[in-house]
Amino acid sequence: MKDVASEAGVSLGTVSKVVNGLPVGEIYKTKVEEAIRKLNYHVNSYAQGLKAGKTGTIALLIPNLWDPFFSVLTHHINRALQARQYRMLLCTTDFNAAQEQEYVTMLQNNKVDGIIGLTCNPALAVPESIPFVSIDRSMGSGIPCVACDNFMGGQLAAEKLADLGCRRVAFLRTGSSLANEPNKRKAGFENGCLSRKLKYEMLILGDEESYDKFDAFLTEHKIDGKLSFDGIFCVTDKIARYVINVLKKMNIRVPEDVQVIGFDGIRQLGDFDYLCSTIVQPVQEMAQLCVDLLFQEASPARPQLYCLPVSYVCGGTTREIT
Amino acid sequence: MKDVASEAGVSLGTVSKVVNGLPVGEIYKTKVEEAIRKLNYHVNSYAQGLKAGKTGTIALLIPNLWDPFFSVLTHHINRALQARQYRMLLCTTDFNAAQEQEYVTMLQNNKVDGIIGLTCNPALAVPESIPFVSIDRSMGSGIPCVACDNFMGGQLAAEKLADLGCRRVAFLRTGSSLANEPNKRKAGFENGCLSRKLKYEMLILGDEESYDKFDAFLTEHKIDGKLSFDGIFCVTDKIARYVINVLKKMNIRVPEDVQVIGFDGIRQLGDFDYLCSTIVQPVQEMAQLCVDLLFQEASPARPQLYCLPVSYVCGGTTREIT
Numbered sequence: 001m002k003d004v005a006s007e008a009g010v011s012l013g014t015v016s017k018v019v020n021g022l023p024v025g026e027i028y029k030t031k032v033e034e035a036i037r038k039l040n041y042h043v044n045s046y047a048q049g050l051k052a053g054k055t056g057t058i059a060l061l062i063p064n065l066w067d068p069f070f071s072v073l074t075h076h077i078n079r080a081l082q083a084r085q086y087r088m089l090l091c092t093t094d095f096n097a098a099q100e101q102e103y104v105t106m107l108q109n110n111k112v113d114g115i116i117g118l119t120c121n122p123a124l125a126v127p128e129s130i131p132f133v134s135i136d137r138s139m140g141s142g143i144p145c146v147a148c149d150n151f152m153g154g155q156l157a158a159e160k161l162a163d164l165g166c167r168r169v170a171f172l173r174t175g176s177s178l179a180n181e182p183n184k185r186k187a188g189f190e191n192g193c194l195s196r197k198l199k200y201e202m203l204i205l206g207d208e209e210s211y212d213k214f215d216a217f218l219t220e221h222k223i224d225g226k227l228s229f230d231g232i233f234c235v236t237d238k239i240a241r242y243v244i245n246v247l248k249k250m251n252i253r254v255p256e257d258v259q260v261i262g263f264d265g266i267r268q269l270g271d272f273d274y275l276c277s278t279i280v281q282p283v284q285e286m287a288q289l290c291v292d293l294l295f296q297e298a299s300p301a302r303p304q305l306y307c308l309p310v311s312y313v314c315g316g317t318t319r320e321i322t
Numbered sequence: 323m324k325d326v327a328s329e330a331g332v333s334l335g336t337v338s339k340v341v342n343g344l345p346v347g348e349i350y351k352t353k354v355e356e357a358i359r360k361l362n363y364h365v366n367s368y369a370q371g372l373k374a375g376k377t378g379t380i381a382l383l384i385p386n387l388w389d390p391f392f393s394v395l396t397h398h399i400n401r402a403l404q405a406r407q408y409r410m411l412l413c414t415t416d417f418n419a420a421q422e423q424e425y426v427t428m429l430q431n432n433k434v435d436g437i438i439g440l441t442c443n444p445a446l447a448v449p450e451s452i453p454f455v456s457i458d459r460s461m462g463s464g465i466p467c468v469a470c471d472n473f474m475g476g477q478l479a480a481e482k483l484a485d486l487g488c489r490r491v492a493f494l495r496t497g498s499s500l501a502n503e504p505n506k507r508k509a510g511f512e513n514g515c516l517s518r519k520l521k522y523e524m525l526i527l528g529d530e531e532s533y534d535k536f537d538a539f540l541t542e543h544k545i546d547g548k549l550s551f552d553g554i555f556c557v558t559d560k561i562a563r564y565v566i567n568v569l570k571k572m573n574i575r576v577p578e579d580v581q582v583i584g585f586d587g588i589r590q591l592g593d594f595d596y597l598c599s600t601i602v603q604p605v606q607e608m609a610q611l612c613v614d615l616l617f618q619e620a621s622p623a624r625p626q627l628y629c630l631p632v633s634y635v636c637g638g639t640t641r642e643i644t
Binding site: 057060064065066067068071072074075078079082087088089090091092106110237238241242245266268269270271272273275 | 379382386387388389390393394396397400401404409410411412413414428432559560563564567588590591592593594595597
């Protein structure tokens with residue numbers, strides 16, 4: 001800025017006024033602008049951010065980007081922030097609670113304007129000074145949580161299986177010991193089964209158990225070459241794909257012998273076919289809402305939890321009645 | 323910092339010295355550290371970055387995150403930067419040349435320490451003051467380019483098809499009018515076909531043409547219910563998956579009637595099976611090299627192009643001889 005002042009033959013204060021859009025005589029303004037062009041001077045945005053207490057930067061805490069659900073969510077959050085002229089710091093956490101806390105502390109030091117987080121640390125301490133929006137997990141007062149309607153999704157899966165003619169179904173999931181929104185898929189599914197008088201069995205893997213348990217469960221339930229279920233609801237598309245591969249090896253046909261519904265709505269290669277019949281999360285709408293909430297004034301009247309509607313699509317692993 | 327000085331009963335200069343790790347009497351240091359703890363004072367890293375001319379931040383320009391190749395690459399770049407205690411600004415560009423240029427200009431204003439970019443703007447102007455590493459496209463002197471060995475990958479695909487017993491093959495690709503490294507897959511494939519005396523036909527879609535052309539090409543080459551190729555090399559896994567679906571609808575069996583090899587090494591859901599038999603890009607190694615090069619002193623002796631080795635995996639769309 002000193003060079004600009006010297007080039008324009010004006011005081012440093014005048015340059016500062018022009019750069020910050022404050023009123024200044026037209027002749028001085030022209031001189032400064034010419035000097036800026038000539039010197040190819042760039043406003044140092046960090047210095048500006050520091051002054052205004054705004055950095056124009058939002059951080060996203062997300063477990064990883066190789067899981068398509070996380071990467072597509074990240075993509076849409078990035079685009080929604082760009083539309084608001086905001087930059088995004090990407091912080092992958094690999095489900096590591098300590099790393100999540102480290103990030104939040106680091107981000108506080110760097111004075112980001114806000115954080116959007118899909119986190120797993122039940123004790124995550126977020127300073128009140130940073131606007132925070134949580135995905136899929138309620139983090140207490142003042143922090144809005146955005147999720148799809150997981151309960152309704154579970155119920156919809158049960159109702160669909162009933163509509164598609166199933167009589168006895170299985171529910172396969174990995175269990176998270178952490179209270180979170182996706183856990184409500186279970187209650188929704190049970191509710192749907194009860195209301196439709198659908199018999200069901202459940203297998204829930206613990207945090208540390210491997211998918212091999214699904215193989216064992218299915219093998220146990222194969223009697224005289226036939227599976228004792230005609231429908232399976234898997235709590236994620238990932239488990240559904242795994243289970244479909246296992247069934248194939250067991251010579252059980254999907255959807256002829258058993259129909260399978262997953263959850264998430266993941267598409268192959270991002271924009272090809274759905275991986276399976278599934279309950280679709282409205283990922284783009286969730287991303288947009290996270291960003292909108294970050295910029296919304298907090299108020300006591302603001303809801304704690306925002307649930308966006310899910311939908312069902314057939315992805316070839318169910319027998320739709322045409 | 324004023325509050326800390328006042329709390330500790332020392333001068334502002336003493337606080338500054340302690341915060342910046344400069345020598346100061348032990349008693350003063352203890353006083354300042356106690357005041358910092360008491361006031362829960364956080365070092366403002368932007369102010370620090372400004373002073374040192376370092377922000378601890380690297381920007382990544384990438385087309386999108388819903389394409390698994392981009393999202394997995396982004397994941398590994400993020401982790402490699404984290405290992406160096408660097409933050410990453412994520413900038414998705416949607417293959418928009420103007421947006422790429424806007425980002426580079428914005429990033430210059432914000433004084434990031436460097437940029438890693440997978441870009442498509444042939445005229446992208448990168449200021450010399452910002453270290454830049456390009457992925458998949460040579461951008462001229464001083465900017466290193468990281469890619470897999472695309473030529474070798476194309477050649478390997480041809481050799482594999484020959485080894486697997488193919489006599490007449492097709493090469494399907496989308497063409498980019500922009501000079502870039504992946505374009506070398508074509509020359510490598512032709513080279514491999516010539517050396518193995520493999521007959522080949524080629525279909526190259528223009529930038530704006532849709533995948534429908536692949537359908538038409540394959541239909542034209544189905545004579546008396548038989549495809550006139552016994553092998554197909556697709557320039558990406560995405561095209562391979564598309565083509566496999568088309569072949570299925572045409573009642574042509576993969577791999578029994580025709581073997582298909584793709585390129586990229588994408589796995590379903592990030593860590594499940596490969597989508598098809600494919601030439602695997604070493605994505606993690608490419609990410610690590612991008613980050614390493616960013617921190618390497620530029621020198622005239624530094625290579626312009628870094629090609630990392632590819633490998634072949636069978637993903638069920640070829641008939642391996644066992």
